Amino acid sequence: MTSTIHRREWLRQSSLAALGFGISLRSMANEERLPRNFGSEKGLINLGSNENPYGIAPAAKDAIIAMIGQANRYQFNVPVLQSFRKDLATYYGVSANQVLVTAGSGEALALLARHFNQGSLVTATPTFGILPNTAKRIGTRVVEIPLTEDKVHDLSKMLGAIGKDTKMVYICNPANPTATIIPSAVLKRFCEEASRKAVVVIDEAYIDFLNPPENESMMALPAGNPNIIVLRTFSKIHGMAGLRLGFTVAHPDVANDLGSSHFQGSEICVSNLTMAAALASMKDEGHRRDCKQKNEAARNFTLQELQKLHFRCIPSYTNFMFFNLGNYPGDFAQDMLKKNFLLRSSSYSDGKWARVSIGTMDEMQEFIKVMKESKQS
Helix, strand or coil: CHHHHHHHHHHHHHHHHHHHHHCCCCCCCCCCCCCCCCCHHHCCEECCCCCCCCCCCHHHHHHHHHHHHHCCCCHHHCHHHCCHHHHHHHHHCCCHHHEEEECCHHHHHHHHHHHCCCCEEEEEECCCCHHHHHHHHCCCCEEEEECCCCCCCCHHHHHHHCCCCEEEEEEECCCCCCCCCCCHHHHHHHHHHHCCCCEEEEECCCHHHCCCCCCCCCCCCHHHCCCEEEEEECCCCCCCCCCCCEEEECCHHHHHHHHCCCCCCCHHHCCHHHHHHHHHHHHCHHHHHHHHHHHHHHHHHHHHHHHHCCCCEECCCCCEEEEECCCCCCCHHHHHHHCCEECEEEEECCEEEEEEECCCHHHHHHHHHHHHHHHHC
């Protein structure tokens, strides 16, 4: 018993050290794999991961329980999962031979960086870091184009940056960490023009939070254009961040090429339980609609309250918000951690900014309460 208590205390102290001192809270993409949920039993409110606070669909939970008895089998030995890729493709209106399944879309981003490594990459900055950071680590030249003053992709400058050696262009839309969007018609024109010179990768992780007409996906483009690739994930609106499921849509020839090289075996890395949950979740439009409505209400509340406190907030179309910290003197994320809030902050050329995920309404009310107290102190 004593040794167990000592071990728990050591783990507690070690995790607190990682949270508070040993690991930076500045990475907007969390490549450092920060164990951010530690301390939830003591009231830590996690607003740093852009997760869905409402969890997976009830039908997805039931599907996981029903599939547990088949957890000893590989997915290709479970009849209901043998058509998973086809079922996924049918739901999203593409062909099965266009789809590659991965354990989260982050895995696909890293694999794409490795596959298209014989040339430079054009991307925005700041942006979601997995693809550009992987490219840098393997020696690819990365051309980073600053966002506009309104924190939107500067598409004209990105087009201008495409050179003879450019192999790939990366667009995260809606954008992370800024929560801005490129209108769908504008993005489609960009894809068509840029894809004449390089492969264009569109990351649509947060598209399910958009309303028409801006929620139009680019997934229809790859069927007729081998230089356009689109990524989606079940981590956000489906609430399956911990279950790990993403997929890539490409031209059939490109999908075959990817599947024969860096993506080979990526689907087998996704668990039976995850696949079963995804199949059930796709059918539950009501749960996703409810999550979206709750997110929008909490997001609007947070925006209005932060603006009352005179923070410059970038209009958000996602489940997180990006706001300027003005002349904040210290490390905002670390200071908020001491107050039991986990979020992200970083310094850029135009000052300090924070990214806060949109939690439940109760969580955002607590967040605003602390922000008001900080302003008064």
